[in-house]
Amino acid sequence: MSPGALPRAVGRRLAALATVAGLVALAGCSSVTYAETPLPTTTAPKPTSSTPAAAAAVCDNATQSYDPLPSLPNRGEITDGSMRKIITKGYITVGVSADTYLFGARNAFTGGIEGFDIDMARAVAKAIFGDPSKVQFRVITANDRIPLLKDRAVDMVARNMSMTCGRWNDIAFSAEYYRSGQKVLVGKNLPDAVNLGLADLKGKRVCAPNGTTSLAKLEQVQGPTVVTAGTHTGCLVLFQQGKADAITGDDTVLAGLAAQDPNTVVTKAKAITTEPYGLGFNKADIYLARYVNRVIADLEADGEWKRIYDRWLAGPLGPAPAPPTPVYGR
Template sequence: MSTITRALRRRLVALVAVAGVGVLAGCSGVTYAETQLPASAAPKPTSSTPAAPAPTCSNATQSYDPLPSLPSRGDITDASMRRIIDKGFITVGVSADTYLFGARNAFTGGIEGFDIDMARAVAKAIFGDSSKVQLRVITADDRKPLLKNREIDMVARNMSMTCDRWNDIGFSAEYYRSGQKVLVSKALPGAKDLTLADLKGKRVCAPTGTTSLAKLQQVKGPVVVTAGTHTGCLVLLQQGKADAITGDDTVLAGLAAQDPNTVVTSAKAITVEPYGLGVNKSDVYLARYLNRVIADLEADGEWKAIYNRWLAAPLGPAPAPPTPVYGR
């Protein structure tokens, strides 16, 4: 490299250095916000830190603690109950074809039965008037979706309390205990003593959306037939399209009372069916209110009066009411 070239190179380096100093000097008035360090992230659980256990349902009859006493309407602030109070009546999903529990009276046109009296008792507790209830006829399959969508406030329709149903809706305390049995045509040999297991190859009907159907589907042998209601099953039996019906003993007793050619077998119930009043899952206060109503009905003898009014004839005098389980 020549002497001249080296001299020029030294001058260029010097000029760049001076220019760099000028740029820094020109920016001396600019300030910068302090860069914030990211917050310390919470430590992730390790294999040595067990996750919180998922809630379990060990007893489907366990409901919420009842209110200490029934409050006056003006003292109730719960939003769901205020909606009921403000509209002036409670809307209850019921059956219209479950004889003795919820069935239409052919002479009066009204719906009556054990469940209907329970619904009217709730209306009386809230409004002081048992007529302040709107009875909406629904099928067993309607019960959960109508509660979840708030198209009804409560279900009083011989609804069994199950852990699976608790995932979608809430329940009052148990207000009646039934069990799944079988109703058959008297024409079947040994009809009175038949069990589901004895009905191999026979057509057995149960309504859709019921625990009775779920249990029937677990039994090997019978041919499963379905209908929308127990009355629909009875029609199929009368038409020769079914040989038997399975369901809660109370429901079957009502069917047998309507058709003297059928009989509820004396075989032991294959399930325990605890009935609860259904509510929307978030309506805990309403469930607690209902539990107070039920407890008061049992304490003052009204529960037994309702039972004897509807069920004493086919099932005998009223037993002790179911023992409530609280603490959910």
């Protein structure tokens, strides 16, 4: 070996040992961390009509109902299962109010139930059977409406029921057949009674029936003390007993209460909600809803809707407005 070869050999061995030592050290080091490569930023695609998210958000207009039938078929032409059951039993069972004066209330002299909603129910019976008396009225509370439809204890509900997206999750509605708004009824003895709204009733006991949108709205207003009853008439009883200072509800309902108690007044304050009324059905009864939508459209077209309004509501509420514009396409 030449004199210069030894130092070169030693150098190569030392370099090799250093490389091995470095690899061993890295392999045994547990504190080493590695930064993850950032994932590319993506934007989630907007849901289409076929995605679950879109299906969950299907209700963006609570007044949108199903397309009406092109025309009313003869009874013998109807094949829908639910309607065949109604036709077979010979009458339609309708859940109604018996204490909502002007819309559904028992006549103290005849014992019959009458009002705007009752005439709507009779119009449906007339369309199906050719006889407006082919209807069985079942008196229910506001809180009963959805459970009885879901259980099929009634075929239809005609009880001044507001259409909401939340309720569409449980039942089906007809097209809007009347539009109301939530107001307040107070005693005439309150200062500036005629102009009071819910927000003005701080510390006052305000009554609304259980299971109603009126109660839901009342509970959102800061100031009033919430009082509940089974019906609006129950609220009127509490008012007359001095257990409530005011009642809130649809202006149509309050007009009926005011007509029964001359010491009360429906305030002129602007309505705090818009309340579109729909006839209620079991969620699966789409054909029945379409059938009834044709009935409603025909009532409006031939002037019968206005005649029903004039019969019950023109006195306390003034001349008939135009019927609500239907929204179809659900």
